[in-house]
Amino acid sequence: MEDSRAGEVTLLLRRVADGDTDARARLAELVYHELRGMAARQLRGLQGATLQPTALVHEAWLKIAGRHDFDNRGHFLGVAGKAMRSVLVDHVRARKAQKRDGGERRELDDAIAFLEAGEVDLLDLDLALAELETDDPLLVGLVEMRFFGGMTNAEIAAVQGCSESTVERGWRAARAWLRQRLDGGEAS
Secondary structure, three states: OOHHHHHHHHHHHHHHHOOOHHHHHHHHHHHHHHHHHHHHHHHHOEOOOOOOHHHHHHHHHHHHOOOOOOOOHHHHHHHHHHHHHHHHHHHHHHHHHHOOOOOOOOEEEOOOOOOOOOEEEHHHHHHHHHHHHHHOHHHHHHHHHHHHOOOOHHHHHHHHOOOHHHHHHHHHHHHHHHHHHHOOOOOO
């Protein structure tokens, strides 16, 4: 998204926080296609999912609609990514609950590019992220912004108020920790 549109999104977020309902409609219009692209990337690797990108965007929007504490576009996208993660995990859990035998395994193949193993169960990933959050919530936020939010290192650095090299170091640390944890080992 070009800088002027990013600035417009930030301005609209402030107006929404001030109660401007027209700004809320314009904001939805401006970010819809970006959110839908994020949703499509998330669902691309989710085998057997019945959830469509449009439905994922709408569910995530409902989760964040009442919030008015967004600093800027990057912060908004990070929160939207976290909401999409929550919706996807809820969706997979519901699908598994429908199966009498506990459900067939839903894999995310190639959805997490940082795991060379290629396939990760979304519920396992969610549990691993919850475990990591107790030790390092900033790394979890980074994973949510980059993986679930589709944000670049530069965008994440702007949201977190740090350098891109700090984001890259955090990304490498998160990848290593998650790889070890998801490969069945205990992460340290």
